[in-house]
Amino acid sequence: MSHSNRSGAEAWFGKWALVTGASAGIGVALAEELATEGTNLVLTARRKDRLDSLAQRLATTYKIQTEVFPANLADPAAPEHIFAFTHDKGIAIDLLINNAGFGKYGEFHSVEKGRLLDMVQVNCSAVVHLTHVFAQGMVARRRGDILILASTASFQAVPYISTYAATKAFDLLFAEGLAEELKPYGIRVCALCPGSTESEFHVVAGQDKFIHRAETAQKVARTGLRALAAGKSYVISGLGNYLGAHGERLVPRRFVTRTAARMFQPKEE
Secondary structure, eight states, rough: OOTTTTTTTTGGGGEEEEEETTTTTTHHHHHHHHHEEEEEEEOOSSSSHHHHHHHHHHHHHHHOEEEEEOOOSTTHHHHHHHHHHHTHOOOOHHHEEEOOOOOSSSSSSSSSSHHHHHHHIIIIIHHHHHHHHHHHHHHHTOOOOEEEOOGGGGSSSOOSHHHHHHHHHHHHHHHHHHHHHGGGTTEEEEEEEESSSSHHHHHTTGGGGGGGGGOHHHHHHHHHHHHHHHTEEEEESHHHHHHHHGGGGGGHHHHHHHHHHHHHOOOOO
């Protein structure tokens, strides 16, 4: 029987998944894909109203169990609160999806410092923190899966979103290293690297004018879940994105960065 049209999410039927950043974009699409295949969900993000309506819709439509825990991952204490919530409910998380993240476009020195530090907190520190607290149980049970949202920006410096690209390079290398470390314990780890995706991300980042050839969030979600289920340590969503990311290895790094700078440089209004 062909599985080509399957999302890969059937691997987590009847299990519990935790999805961060579950109120929009790829987070919603990942929750949808998992719910379709009978995965129970703990959904977390900042916006409680959105989480509640998504949880209710998925529980009703797919007859799964859902739990909601509003949290802001810019708060360093948030990962412990999320873990305590699942622990108190007696929920063993078999799939951790570190999807929450944001970017900010602009000249580094003119972007508000707090925004940049929050970005490092959400995109890097919270990912390490959540992965650490949930990996303990996975190692003890000798099973579990972790999906980390990286980006095509993980593969090179990108001027004018320099901090964002650096956080995503961190996420990619972190995931690839953990994939090897945790394999002996029966745990799969994969970094999902999307390019432009139809979501609110670019609007929040202030770079919506640069979007072209965007993939749907559903396509990206399926690509990630399928790669994780197949045991890949990273996956780039979209052939054009794949060729772009790997083609950069053939030219000097500074040339790639310079080209990106020309593309992203703020235009005089």
